[in-house]
Structure formats: structure tokens, C-alpha cells
Amino acid sequence: MAASTSPSDDQTRIQDVLDVSLLKEIARNSLVHSLNSVQVNGAKTLVLDPSLAGPLSLVIEVSLLQVRVIKCGGMKEPDSQEQQHGVDKMFWLEAGPLSAVTTNIVYLCRPRIKWVKIIADQIKRHSRESKSHTYTILLVPRVSTLVTRVLEEEGVLGDVTISAYNLQFIPIADDVISLENDNAFKEIWVDGDETSVYDSAQALHTLQKLFGLFPRIVGKGDCAARLTDLLAGQTAQSTNTGPDGSLALSEKFDSLIVLDRRVDMITPFLTQLTYEGLIDEVVGIKNSHVEVPVSLLNAPSNPNAPPSAASTSTAPAPALAKEKKRKHHLSSATDPIFSELRDLNFASVGKRLNKVARRLDEDYKARHKAESVAQLRDFVGKLGGLQSEHQALRLHTGLSEIIVPHTRTEIFNQSLEIQQNLLASYDVPGQITAIENLLAQGADMQLVIRLLCLASVTTGGIRSKSLENIKREILQTYGYNFLPLLLSLAAPPLAVLLPNPLSASTPAAVAELKYPFTSLRKSLRLLIEGSESLDELENDISYVYSGYAPISVRLVQCVAQKGGVISNPAGKEKAAEEDADGRKGKASAAAKVHAHPIVGFKGFEDVVGSIPGKTVDVTQQSSGLGGADAVASSAATLSSHREQTTITVVFFIGGCTYTEIAALRWAGRQNQGENG
Amino acid sequence: MADHPTASWQAMQNGNVFYRRQQLYSLNGKLPNLGDYIVAGCRYAGPLAIMRDNTKLIAVGRATPIFAKAQIQIYSPAGEGLLLFTWDQAKVIRFGWTGDERLVVVNEEGVYRLYDLQGDYTQFSLGSDAGEVGVIDARIHETGLVAMTGSLHLLEVKGWEGAKPLTLANPGLSEPPFVWTLIPPDFTISRHVEVLLSVESSILTVDNLESVDQRVSRGPFTHMAPSPNGKSLALLTFSGMLWVVSTDFQRNLAEFDTGKVVGAEGDVKQVEWCGNDAILVTWDGLALLVGPFGDTLQYFYAGSMFSITEPDGVRIIASDVCDFVQKVPVSTASVFRPGSTSPAAILYDAWENFSHRSPKADENIRSIRPDLVSAVDEIIDAAGQEWEPVWQRKLLNAANFGKAFLDLYNPTDFVNMGKTLKVLNAVRFYEIGIPITHSQYNYLSPTHLISRLTSRNLHLLALRVSSYLSLPPDNVLKHWATAKILKSKPVSGGAGKDADMTGDEEVSRSIVEKFEKLGGVGVSYAEIAKKAWEVGRTGLATMLLDHEPRASDQVPLLLAMKEDRIALQKAVDSGNTDLVYHVLLHLYNRLPLGSFFRLIEDGGSRLAPASRLLQVYAREQNPEMLRDFFYSDDRRVESAVLSLEEAGRMQDPASKVTSIKAAQKFFSEDKERAFEAKMMDEYSRLLNFQQQLEKESSDQITFFGLSVDETIRTCLLNGMVKKADKVKSDFKVPDKRFWYLKLHALTATRDFEGLELFSRSKRSPIGYEAFVRHLVEKGHLKEATAYVARCDAHKRVDLYVECGEWRMAGKECKDRNDKAKLEQLRKSCPNSLIARELDQIATSMK
Structure with missing residues (x-):
């Protein structure tokens, strides 16, 4: 909806390279296991929930799944001839008849009523046509009573076997893992369905089982509190019943920071300004896949021709739209240029692309210098790498070309201006009028509502009269059927679109949710004032929004990098002098911000307390320790690990934006510089 | 001092094989005369169940009270009475034991009950068919039973969880077989139960697929007994010929004429196996052990007796003793056989010499130096085979002595044997009465032994054994708690409910305390609570449930107890939405709609998540209900x-x-x-x-x-x-929006005249810049130019540029006398032609 700009909705950031491929391995194996455990022989037809295809493709090649299924069947009876010939088919789970030839049908879906009804429908249809199939439903991530009930109501429960495929964290980059649950935000804050909180707790518990207990859990927000409780319960239970007894404290983690999306609603309302963020805003990133025109992906016709420097000429966007699109997996693992670019402010992307292009050009030119056969061979050896880099460069240049015209539009620039003004609380009524203007120009509804909510949150509500007016205009422009949306935005626990003053009869809950933005702006140094150039801004996480630091990341800094919150740009000049990059210089960075043992929100209690929602701070112990020496021991753990790099895990309930990830990466780099 | 082990040995096969008879307990009339009773013995040193045989005459007297109803008594092998219960159902057809020491009683109406040693039972049925035609006979093995119905069909029950009876292949009988038996599934090739029926002169083998006539012509038979490993079958013909064949009827193993036995009077009572290679045939007062080659040993007893086959021997229970007859184990024979020169025997000899301070010890040890390891191992094993602690100790000492001469010896076996013997001796004590042998113990596993102790309510011993063997105490604790609940009747006296409550609290506290003290963390409180609820102690059940950490275990019981609100509350607290749905949907089915809604609404904010989940569900699946819900609220x-x-x-x-x-x-x-x-x-x-x-x-x-x-x-x-x-x-x-709409629409229809007209209809509320920009965006540069003049003066230059009208832009600069802007234009212009024109304008501006 309007709020969440990131496609993946429960994300964890790990500030150091942890072996996340382990998680991928687990996910893959458990899928194979689930398919294997389907108690049938012979060929299977797999019917896949489209919303799962994305997440699954990060774990296993969906196109290879077919082969896999055959193999799975084959594993049970390797000598069976039939199975090798068994043609397995894959269908999307969608309404309408399913014409499967195989006797075994396996449905793989999330436990949504919608899917179950379709399944029930298809089964009933088959039985009417008196076709007999064996049905198995694999639910992700676990079996649900709801599904059983719906199947029962539809009268097909007896025909199916239900089991589960426990898909948990999926690594989407080597430092980001996600549950890839698209609807988490809506489910939690609009429907009040906290299933994803529970699932998250289970997934985090798996993480603990792999890497050890988080020594400390710090969190902000009601759901965060709930998650922490659940996690503690899980840990207690597994220490009780687990065969291996108690879980040891992790040596790799120093803490887990849990944040509700509700704690920082401002950030997702803003336009993301990093490269990856803008790709998401303009093109859309879904499960780390982006749809791009085929021409960008195909190998250039003349690979030896050096690419032209990143041209910013306006390629006609409509022409591109007509081209056939293909999904491309954006990943820093296979694409070094992307890892370089993803977290940059878009303003500096052009420059960087240019630099890469030049370097590539020089590398290509190296062939002219090759005089001996040996040198030539060296060059040919490098050629493969060069070509793939060339390919990547082409892609990113193309993507920038798609994005640039968008950033030049009137509406885009107006919206940015409104955002900056609202953040600075400058001329609020004027901004409301500006929003109305955008509306009149027929801007995208999502944009308008994002801006409107931003206005409401930053100012503590919009004047009732103009709010009603603008709501009316929204309904008239986009349709009256969006009224429930407006109501949901205004209702607790979301309450991001409020009139000011609140009407007398508004429940107290709403008033409590009011966001103290103006005071936060000061205490958390959210806005970097002044007309500093972008280069200087890069000394602070605020570079990701060109001057605004995401509250969520500031909160993380409150826990893990207190210096970063308070420090004024004072140290900045020094840094800038010392190092062109301004931040990797160890000496200056050490003077400014430094990592320290995790002591919760200490020093920021008041600030954090002023944000609505519960604050959590739990110290976990390995159950072997008694209660008395808990503090001492945790302190000991901390001090003993000071020398080595520890990892702080940040978990967002309800999704986070790419810019926040970028900001966290930045903050992480600083700590690493200190910790070595 | 106990007799030398060989005192109880008797040789067979020209002194190559020895059998020993070990007296386990002396009974001295603790048991009634078994001849008058139907007896079923439990294998693996288990108890004995007896029921009066109604077909036998009995002298009425003081000692034998008359029972109107059938009574089943259970005695331990040491003759201690464990349980006595009255059978009030239809006539008992057969009773026998399960592998976990529960007594199975089958009656003629096709009902069977499983009694544990505390007298609690669960009842199952063999199905309505069996009920109609009746059951005439049954055979019970450790993991199931086969019943023969009145219509001479065979029904098999697998396991003891009340599984549905399966019909075996129809043997096509016209009259009941002379005798029949079965081979348990674990010991057949097909891994399914096999039934053997003696019909006419042949034998039928029946399993779930087919009934095969084995074409044996020596029948009919009076006794039929499969060996413990299911490989051989002992048959006794009417003429008293004992015949042993392999169970596939391919090999003749032995034949023996029992008619010629001296001293045998009357009919053969039992044909039982002693281990897997000898057969015990009993008459009143005489037991005859028949070895594989027709050699025999005779044992005399007073009065009637009963024998129970064990995998490593046979247990004989007579009126005054309980004996165990077995082939002397290899290790024991190796140590004690007269004239044995095996290393183990020499080692034992060496140790004896050593303890008598004789120098021969050293000589002995040296002579067996290369075989010392195996000698020690053998002696340790022999220790396990001894019944008398004295000899156990001697053998272990000998082993320890031998061990000292070895540089590297893994003592695990030695230590384990010591521990095991301690446990075995404890349970063999006559008050406990489980005369289990070492090999039986190994076969059954320590956990099984502990569960046998708990089923006798010997919790303290069980707990000590389990902690001695470092096994988790969970099962013992669970059983203890259940027993405690059953034993502790709600306190009578005091004032009604109050007293009841305090009683509950006390029990609950003592259970929880014990669990916490002993670390019974794996015990599920929910299971115990369920037990408490089943016996009607709802209050206690609720209290215990509170200690259950797993909501998924709590909630179903709470629902069953109709504690709807608490169940819902717990489900919500657990955060597991699936559990919440489970409760909600369950309640929705059970409660009237009104009270269902009230339950949720009254819950207030604590149950709010449940209410929201209900809405999510109903929105998709049941909008009617949702409408009612909103309406009622x-x-x-x-x-x-x-x-x-x-x-x-x-x-x-x-x-x-x-x-x-x-x-x-x-x-x-x-x-x-x-x-x-x-x-x-x-x-x-x-x-x-x-x-x-x-x-x-x-x-x-x-x-x-x-x-x-x-x-x-x-x-x-x-x-x-x-x-x-x-x-x-x-x-x-509003005008603004309308103007934009009209602008976009007219541009789309390329109605530029209309647009012009419209723009002049009144002063544009959106300005004219919007016109220019939109037209440019849609590619109508020429039309756009017309509106530039109407825009704000300072924006005109840029707007002209956007329209591609560089000259106009230049002119505009000239009009406004803005040289800097002009210079800028010149720098950014696309081609030299325009540049020259701009230059011209620049010069004209001077």
C-alpha cells in the first residue's frame, strides 16, 4: 500500500558477512524434503502460488524445480523407469480448471483463504469429471487450521493430504535476509493479523539455533515487544525440550535490534533516493528481481566496442515500455558494479558509472598494448570478466536512463520539494496546497497519499477543513471505492492520516499514537541543515535521502553507534580534508563515531520513550547461568568479544526500504573500521 | 555361601551341552493350585494372570472362596499378588499379555480390554461383525492379537491403540481347528502375522493374503508351539509324538516319542520352548526337557505347574518354586565347565590362586597373555549370566584382576556390567519380582525396565534406577504425577468446595515442586492435566495447565474442558494465530452465535487480536457472519x-x-x-x-x-x-482540477482550437505554464509555443527552449536585456545554426 515501498516486508540486516548461504541451503533442502515426503510415487504436477514464485526463485531455480521434482521422485525408487519418463508439469495456482495428466497433484501455497478456495474448486471440478487424482497441499510456512477448516467447509478435506514447507529467512544479499512476506505490513497494522510476527519469531529462533543466542535484544514498538516475548518463549521451550539442551550465547552476534515499521512511518513515505531505492520507486524490485527490457540484458552485438560513457540523454521511455520485458535478478554477488552502485545517492551514480566505463575502456585498450603472445594470453584470460562487467555496465546505464527522465519530471521534483519542506516543517499550509496541485495534475495516487500521510505525521495532523477537502478530491479523482483505504489510514493502530485537532470522540488510542516529530528532529538530528554539498552529506547516513536521516536507522544508531546520533558535522571537515571519501579514514572516524558494547538505548531513553509504542531491552543468557551473575557474565561476554568483529542484527517488522538498508550498511562500515 | 554355579548344571549330548535349572524364588503356597486355573504368563520375567477354570471341579472349602463371577488375579513371578479384579462382562475367551505388561482380555462378544497393573483399563471392540457372530477363540502376542470368530474367520488387530480389525484370508474351515497358534509379525519373513491352524491331518498357514495348506499328513495335533525366534515349530500329535519342523515345513528338525517317557502320567499339559533349541514338555509333576537330538532331562515338581517360554530359556512355576531353566551360556560354560582350559577359565583360576596367595596365579596369567583381552571380556559376560551376587562379584573381581595386566583396555563394558548387575539385582529382589536375565534386559532396553517399574507404582525405585543410569526422569515423573492425582481423592471433610480447592492446590503444588526439583523439564503438564480432567478434577487440571509452557498443548484441553475464555486467551497470548483460529472456529461451531460474539466482545482489548482474526477469516469466507458480528457490536x-x-x-x-x-x-x-x-x-x-x-x-x-x-x-x-x-x-x-482535466482531454483529442477557446474562456486558474508543459510532453511543440507568451515573463526563456524555439528564447532574452541568460543559451544550444542566430541576437543587443 502507500506505506511500504519495499517489496519484501520483513527484513533483517546483518552488518557483517555471516554465512547466510546456510539459510539458503536449509530452505532448499527442506523443500526437497517436503516434496519427497509426499507419500506418492510417480510423476507429480506442481501447482504453485504465484506469490511464492519470487521468494522460491531466490532459493531454487523455479525452472529447475521440475527437474528437481523428477529427481525427488527418482530418489525414492532410483530404478523405476516410469519416473524418468514421467513428464512433470508446473502450473500457476489460479482460478479455473486444472488439466493435469498425472495422478499426483501437489499444491504449494501460502495459507490464504483465496488459494484454498481455488484448490477446493479444482478438486470438486475433477471429481465431477470423475477424474481421480491424489492431492497434496504444501503450506508455507506451516499448516494452518484455517485451511483445514475451509477445506472442510468446501467438502474436500478428505481428498487431500496437508503438510508444510517451512520457508523462513531467504538471503537476498549477502548481508540482508528476508522472509519475503509481501503482505506483512497490511496484515499487522490494518487487519490486525499478527501471524507474521509469530512466523518472524520462529524464523529468528532458527537463526539463533544456527548461530547462537542473541546476547541482547533491543526493540521499539508494540509488535517488537511482542516479537521479543515470543522469541524468549521459544528459546525457553527449546532449552527445555531440545535434545541438545540449552543454546549457547552467540559469539558472532552482539545484539538483535527489533523495530516496528510503525515506529518510523516517515521514512517509507519519502521517495528513496539511492540507486537501488530509485529503481524500486520507478521500475519496481520484486523479490530482488527487476523487470527490464530484454535489450538491456542481451549481450551487446559487438562486445569489443567500448561502451560510450554513461550518457544521460533522454531515451524515450514509452519506447522502452513496448519492448518485451524480462526478469533480471539484481544481486551484488554476480554483479560487482551493482554492489558499488546500489547504496549511492542517485546524484552520484552517473559519475560512478562514468568512472567504471572509463576503466573498462582502458582495460579493453590494454589489448593494443599486448605485444608478446603471453601478454595477449593474459588479456584473453581477462576477457571473460571484462565482458560480464561490460554487460553489467550496459544494464545499469540502461536502468539509469529509465530513471533519469523520471527524476526530471515536474511531479517528481515537486514531490521532493514538498517532502523536504514538510520535514523542515516549513510553510505547512503551502505544502498541502502543493499536494492538492499535484492531485489536480493527475499524479499517481500512491504518491499523493504518501505525501499526505507524511504531512499528517510530521505536523501531527492536517487541519480538519483542508483534510476533508483533500480527501474529497482524492475520492473524486481516483474513485469513491478508496474510502476504506482512507479510513484504514486514519484508524488505529496505523493512524497516519489524522485531522488536527482531533475530534473529541476519537479514541484515546489514536491520540497516544501521535508522533513527536518536531522534537525528534532535533534530538535525533534527523535533518542536516544548510546547503552542504552532497559529498559532505555522505558523512552521515542522511545522504540516502539527501539530507534526512531515517528515524529507524537513527534508532539503530542509538543502540549501536551512539556517537553517530549526536555528532555534529564538526568532525566532518577534518574527515573531508583527510580523505576524499571522507569516511574511511580511520583516525577521523574513530574520533567521531565508534562502536561500543551494546547497552540498549542508554542515553536516549527520553527520546526513545517519546515515540509511541513499547520499548524492549532484554538480556538473554545461556540457561546454564544463574540469575544472580547474569549481569556480570553478559558484561564479561561483551568485553571478551570487543576485539573481534561482532554482528548486530537489525530486524524490521513490516518491511524496510532500500535506503534504510543502504544507511545501515554505511553505519556498519563505520563500526567495522573501528572494530577491525 | 552359594553353591558353585555348576551345581545346578546337567549335561546333555554326552556332556557337550549343559542345561541349568536356577531357582528364582520359593513360593511356598503363595499361589493357588494352578491346575484348577487358566494361566497366562507374561514373557520377559513378567507377571502371571490366572482365572479359575470353570470346567474343573473344585472342592468347596475354607481356603477357596466361591465366586459368583469370574475373577482374574495377577501374581508376580515371586508369588506376590499384584492385582485382583472381577470380570463383569461376557464370558472371557482368552487373556494374554502385551509387550508392555498389560493384560489383554478378550470376551465372546468381541470386546477386548487392556488392563494395566493398576487395574485401569481401556476397552476396544473387534467390530460389529465379530459382536454378532461371537468370538470363539483368540491368540494374543506382544503387539496384537488374532481372534477367531464364530463363523471361523480370523480377525487381526495390530497394535494396542484400538486399531480397526483386519480380516485375514479365509481359511475355509467348517469346524474349529484342533489347535492353533500364530507367529508374531516380527518373526515372520513377510513381516505380517502368520496363523497356523491344525485342520484334519494337515496344517493351514494363514496370513492377510492367502491361506496355504502345508500338506502335512501326520496330524491332527494337540499342541503347537512356535519357537521364540519364529523359525521352528513344535508339534505334538495325538499319539504323543513330538515333532519339530521349520516353520516353512521344509525341514524336519527332530522327533521324539513322549509316550515312552518313564514317570509321565496323564495328558501332556504344555509344550513350550526353552530358548530356541530345546523343548519343555510338561505333565503334572514332571517337566521333560527335550534337546535338539532327542536327549532328555527330567525335572520333578510337586503338583501341577506352568511354564513360560523366554527367548533364552523357560520359566517354570510350580506350587512351591519358580525356576528358570536355560542352556548354560557359552561364556559361563567356558569359565566353569569342568576341565575347561579356555583362557577365561584359566584367568578365573589365576584370580582364585591370587586370592589364595598362590604363585600359580602369575604362571596362569602368563600362559594366557595373548588371549587376555578376550578372557576378560568373557568373564565380564559370564558375570552378567549369574543369578547369585556372590558369583557375580567373584567374576567381576576376576575380570578386574585380569584387566590389571593389560596396558590399554577400555573399561566401559566392565563399568556398565557392574551398573547393570546392580540394577538387575535390585529388580530381582522378591518384593519387586522381576527375575529378568541379562540378555532379556539388553533386548528390552533400560527404559522399558523403568516403565515396568512405574507401571507397578514403584516410582522411587524407578527414579533411582533412571538417575543411576542417567536416563531422563520424565516418564517416571509423569507416571508418578498421574498416579498421585488418582490416589489423592479430593479431600473429604471440611466445607465442600473450599476443601476441594485446597486439596487441588496441594496436589498441584507438590507435583510442580517435584518436577522443578528433579528437572523433569520434558514432562508435559498438559498430559497430566488431561488425566486430572478425565477423573473429574477440573480445578486441578486448570491449575496444572497453568504450568504448561506450550500453548498448543494447553488450548485443546481447555477447549475440551469448556474453558472457552481461558482457551481463547491463552491462544491469543501465544501469538500463534493458527491456534487462535483453532479456538475461534471450534467455538463458532459449538456456541450459539450470540454468545460467541459476546465472548469475543467482552474480552475487550485482550481478545482484540482474536476479534480481528475473526474478521479476516469472515471477510473471505463468511461475510454474513461478519455482518452480524459488526451489527451486534x-x-x-x-x-x-x-x-x-x-x-x-x-x-x-x-x-x-x-x-x-x-x-x-x-x-x-x-x-x-x-x-x-x-x-x-x-x-x-x-x-x-x-x-x-x-x-x-x-x-x-x-x-x-x-x-x-x-x-x-x-x-x-x-x-x-x-x-x-x-x-x-x-x-x-474545483476549477483547478477541471482545467487540468480539460487540458489533458483536449490535448488527447488534438482539439487545439477547442483548447485555445477554452484557455480564453476565463483567466486560467492553473496558469499557462501547465499548458505549455503538457503540450510539450505530448509532443505538440508548435501548439505549445503559442501559450508561452502568456506565461510569467521570467520563465518564458526556458519554456521557449523546451518548445525548441531557440530564436524566440533569444528574442525574449533580448527583450528583457538578459545577456547572461543569452550566453547560457548559446552554450547549451544543440547546433551551430542556432548558435549563429543567437550570436546575431547578442550582437544586436549591444
């Missing part, structure tokens, strides 16, 4: 939204409008929602107007369902300008 806004959502799904215009009107009504009932009500009113008016429009355009153009703006746009695109104006005024569309 006076939730106007939600009701309205629901109506609106329904309207969104509707295709039929009339009903859509009706739904929207309903939504409007709901909103209007809430003072706070005047705005929303007004919007809904507009919505329905819009829909009506759109219908009208469609009619006027004779259904050529679709309007229905469009938004206000889209309606205006569609009107304009189709030239219905008047209608567009009407929509504007009816819905009070």
Missing part, C-alpha cells in the same frame, strides 16, 4: 466498509447502488462520519448519473463505475462538453 463504520466492499464486487448496477446506500446509512448513523456519509451519497448519485449517461449514449460508452474525474474525461473525449460541465457543477469539482 454496533460497529457502524466497519459495517459500512463491509457494504462498500461488497458493492465493489457486484456487477449488477441496481444492487451496487443499494449496497452503497446501505453503507451511507451506516455512516450517517455515526455523528463523526458525516463526511463519509456525504461521500457515499455522492457516490450513489454519481452511479445514477453514469447510468443515465450510458443510456443517453445508447450504451456505446461505458461510464458505470468510473470516478468523477474519469467521468469528466470520458465526457470530454466523447465531445459531451455540456455533460462534463454538469458533472463539474454537480460534484463541485
